[in-house]
Amino acid sequence: MAFLEVKNLEAYYGKAQALKGVSFSVEKGECIGIVGPNGAGKSTLLDSIIGLTHWRGQITFDGVDLHGLPPRKIIKLGIGYAPERGNLFPFMNVKDNLLVGAYLAREKIGENFRAVFEMLSLLDERQKQQAGTLSGGERQMLSLGRAWMSDPRLLLLDEPTLGLAPIIISKIAVTIEDLKNRGATIIIAEQNVSFTAAHAERLYLLERGTLTMGGTPEELKGEEYVRKTYFGI
Numbered sequence: 714m715a716f717l718e719v720k721n722l723e724a725y726y727g728k729a730q731a732l733k734g735v736s737f738s739v740e741k742g743e744c745i746g747i748v749g750p751n752g753a754g755k756s757t758l759l760d761s762i763i764g765l766t767h768w769r770g771q772i773t774f775d776g777v778d779l780h781g782l783p784p785r786k787i788i789k790l791g792i793g794y795a796p797e798r799g800n801l802f803p804f805m806n807v808k809d810n811l812l813v814g815a816y817l818a819r820e821k822i823g824e825n826f827r828a829v830f831e832m833l834s835l836l837d838e839r840q841k842q843q844a845g846t847l848s849g850g851e852r853q854m855l856s857l858g859r860a861w862m863s864d865p866r867l868l869l870l871d872e873p874t875l876g877l878a879p880i881i882i883s884k885i886a887v888t889i890e891d892l893k894n895r896g897a898t899i900i901i902a903e904q905n906v907s908f909t910a911a912h913a914e915r916l917y918l919l920e921r922g923t924l925t926m927g928g929t930p931e932e933l934k935g936e937e938y939v940r941k942t943y944f945g946i
């Protein structure tokens with residue numbers, strides 16, 4: 714069984730179905746990308762893995778069935794989430810936001826602080842700054858750092874490049890490579906297909922709640938439809 718197994722996942726908001734029979738798996742140490750347009754269901758997919766939606770089907774993480782588990786328990790199992798737009802605590806400073814991420818991994822706080830400050834030195838310099846006064850890119854970094862503080866065995870990143878300038882995107886790119894070198898298993902949900910293709914070993918296309926295609930970035934680039942629609946070439 715794979716590290717993360719998702720089978721026939723269906724998620725609903727009231728009567729509206731946001732995910733329709735989504736199946737895929739992630740092996741330990743892999744970085745995979747879920748790419749697709751606005752409203753495709755990318756955030757819903759990550760929200761479902763962390764226990765924030767009503768879903769049917771099967772999700773198992775390291776052999777544990779996640780159905781019905783509250784987010785707190787899922788995070789405790791070792792899944793870290795950097796949600797879209799961060800969801801930080803705006804009136805708390807950078808350091809305290811990181812500490813919130815650490816509350817389920819208290820024994821490794823020192824080690825994880827060191828790792829986060831090494832990867833994202835800006836957070837080290839801004840420890841005392843209120844999160845609400847950070848720029849968009851700085852918030853994105855804080856969100857990533859906070860997810861890492863929970864000492865995750867699987868890291869979910871939702872739109873890590875959303876609205877960021879190219880120079881900040883390259884900073885996030887370096888951090889993702891850094892996380893991979895530290896053995897992280899990562900799922901990136903992104904609209905930015907070129908960015909995701911540069912880091913993920915495998916990509917899945919999510920369109921209107923359905924995974925329509927999957928493969929290595931090269932395989933997907935080999936498909937004319939994907940090249941035209943997502944790579945603009």
Ligand SMILES: Nc1ncnc2c1ncn2[C@@H]1O[C@H](COP(=O)(O)OP(=O)(O)OP(=O)(O)O)[C@@H](O)[C@H]1O
Pocket residue numbers: 726729731749750751752753754755756757758797904
């Ligand atoms: N809380 C909610 N209540 C009702 N409908 C929702 C809710 N959240 C998402 N949806 C709907 O579910 C569908 C999938 O949304 P989702 O946010 O997962 O897409 P996405 O791929 O993350 O899009 P984006 O790239 O814009 O972030 C959309 O049609 C959206 O309108």
Ligand SMILES: [Mg+2]
Pocket residue numbers: 755756757797871872
């Ligand atoms: Mg989204």
